[in-house]
Structures are given as C-alpha cells and as structure tokens.
Amino acid sequence: MSTVQSPRWHADLGGLTACHSTPGDEDEVARYLVASWQEAGWTVTRHGRAAVSARLRRATRGRRRTLLVCAHMDSPGFCLEAIGRQRSMAISLGKPAFEGPSCEVVLKTGEDRRWLVLQRQQAEGAPASYWLPTVPGAVRGDRLCFHGTIEWTADGRVLGPFLDNRLGCAVLCDMARRLAGARPGLEVVLGATACEEMGGFGAPVLAHAIQPDLVLCLDATYDSPAQGIRLGAGPVLTLSDASVLLGCRERDALLALAESAGVPLQTEAYNYSGTDARAFPHAGLPARVYPLLLPTTDNHTPQECAHQADVEGLLGLLSALCVGPMWRSVLALGF
Numbered sequence: 001m002s003t004v005q006s007p008r009w010h011a012d013l014g015g016l017t018a019c020h021s022t023p024g025d026e027d028e029v030a031r032y033l034v035a036s037w038q039e040a041g042w043t044v045t046r047h048g049r050a051a052v053s054a055r056l057r058r059a060t061r062g063r064r065r066t067l068l069v070c071a072h073m074d075s076p077g078f079c080l081e082a083i084g085r086q087r088s089m090a091i092s093l094g095k096p097a098f099e100g101p102s103c104e105v106v107l108k109t110g111e112d113r114r115w116l117v118l119q120r121q122q123a124e125g126a127p128a129s130y131w132l133p134t135v136p137g138a139v140r141g142d143r144l145c146f147h148g149t150i151e152w153t154a155d156g157r158v159l160g161p162f163l164d165n166r167l168g169c170a171v172l173c174d175m176a177r178r179l180a181g182a183r184p185g186l187e188v189v190l191g192a193t194a195c196e197e198m199g200g201f202g203a204p205v206l207a208h209a210i211q212p213d214l215v216l217c218l219d220a221t222y223d224s225p226a227q228g229i230r231l232g233a234g235p236v237l238t239l240s241d242a243s244v245l246l247g248c249r250e251r252d253a254l255l256a257l258a259e260s261a262g263v264p265l266q267t268e269a270y271n272y273s274g275t276d277a278r279a280f281p282h283a284g285l286p287a288r289v290y291p292l293l294l295p296t297t298d299n300h301t302p303q304e305c306a307h308q309a310d311v312e313g314l315l316g317l318l319s320a321l322c323v324g325p326m327w328r329s330v331l332a333l334g335f
Helices: 008-017 027-039 163-179 202-210 248-261 276-282 308-323 327-331
Strands: 043-047 051-055 066-072 077-083 087-093 102-109 112-121 129-133 143-145 157-160 187-193 214-222 236-240 266-269 288-296 304-307
Touching (some): 008 027, 043 202, 066 308, 163 187, 163 214, 163 308, 214 308, 236 248, 248 288, 248 308
Parallel strands (some): 066 187, 066 214
Antiparallel strands (some): 043 051, 077 087, 077 143, 102 112, 102 143
8 A cells, every 4th residue: 555645735725626716706715725824823914805815924133025925716607697587697707618518517605505507508609608597595696616626647637627726826825834934035925816817806905915026926827839838847937928028037037046946947928818917017016026837738627637746846946936045036137
C-alpha cells in the first residue's frame, strides 16, 4: 500500500470546488478562505462584499514594501431571470460553456441545493437562451452552477469545474501555511476578489485598500499549441493581454527569478481577455503587476483540466519570491 500523502492544497481544492460561488455570490469561497487563513495565524480583513484579505502581523521597524498575492473567488454560472408556472428562464453570468443542448447544474435556493438539467436553445445568429423546469420556492436571482466535483488522474492531471480560479484560491490557502513560520522579506498580503468573471468590481476595492508595491495576480489561462503553452510545463507569465502589457525588462526579471528558484516558467502574449491585473494601474497605483497563471484546457466548462506540477511550480516560485531577497530585482525596475 502506498504511503505517499497528497499535498494539502489537494484537500483545499476539493473543499473550494464544492463551494457554490457565481459572480456576486462568493460567500462560500470567502468563508473557506477566511477560515483557512485564520487557522494559519493570519489576520483577516473583509472589504465589504468586494474582497477579503489576510496579512501576518509581525513587529517591524518602519514601513516595508508590500506584496499582494491575489486570486478571484467567482466562477461563471447562471442566474434565474424569469419564473413561469412550468419552466424558468436563466441568464449567464460570465461565460460558462458546455457541450450539447443540456447540462446538469445545481440550483442554489437559500441554503438548499437542487440538481436539475439546464436546457440551452440557440437560433442561428442569435444569443443562446437557457431554461429549466420551475422549482417550487425558487425566486428571481437564485444561482445555478455546474456540479462541484473533481477527479485526480494517475498522470498528475486534475479534472472538474471552477479550476478558474479555485486553483488560485487553493494556492492562497497553501501559501498561508507555508509563510506562517517564515520571515518574508516583504509585508505579504493574501487577497481574493469578487466578480472577476463579470464586472470586475472586487479588485479595485482591494487595490485601494492594500495599495501594494508589487502584485501577483493568480488566474487560469489556456493551453496554446501555437505558443507552446502546455499542461505540466510550469506556470505561465502573461506578457500581454487586455489587462497588462509587460516590458522586456519586466519579463526578463521574472524569468531570471524563476530560473534562480528552479521553476520552469512559460510565457504567453495575446491582446484579448484579461485578469484582475487591470485594476491596479486603473486605481492610480505605481505597483508592478505580474499575472501568474495556470494553464488549463476546456476553460469555464464542467470539465476543466489542469496539472498539479504547474501548481507546485507556482507555489515554489511564490515561496522563493516571498522568503528570499529575489523580490528586490523584480521591484527595482524603473525608467
């Protein structure tokens, strides 16, 4: 019998994936993160319904530079729009995707859960419409999401919904434990935002509240044969998308840091989609912002796929940046 134990973030990912957390209704994930951070000895702050954050309270002289490591708590889902006698209509929140004309979903009504089948209808050239049988007691605004279960494969992959961005949240839980007994060279803040998938309302509040000097935005990205982005080859540094544009010196500084830490780091460049990274310059902060993403396939579907080697690589890179002096080379860049 094997005595090898799974990393603790495996259990976190399972617990977080079981949470029902559509845009604007992130309570369950927020409660999981708060409990995990407090158990590791961190001090938690709740920023209304926009975000949660945690920091280690240590006696220091003077102000230290602040590093914010953040992820988002929501995943795409659906919301009841109109309730009829026999069937109810739903609208999408974010960009959930599934194959075929129907998909099994979970309806959240208060504290209750109902397993149902969501039907999709789509005429040529028209947006999709969604409906399901009317459930007694359901009201407009109740949320629907995919089933929150995951599967681990023998070759190191993980399959399931919400990996964008429950993986990032699981990393935040593990980082809280890793840093609890360490002496980081910076003031480290862990943060999680609401509504990244629709509206982006949480990150600006977190940016204003923390006002960090350096930001690492954790998220998921796509495997890309054209760019050589593949699962199991390491986390991904986004050089260009709709929310960030890194210069060559910024790219080279983080690549050098990853090499020093012994962590493979992939890079990608495109000009659509984006992450919470946009919130920090929009808030007028001069903080350097690096999107560090995990490659996935079938993003936003019930069967997303990622590789645990990439998560371990991301954790190694974050640990090296927080604990050692490497952060200085990343932060020192200027004109």
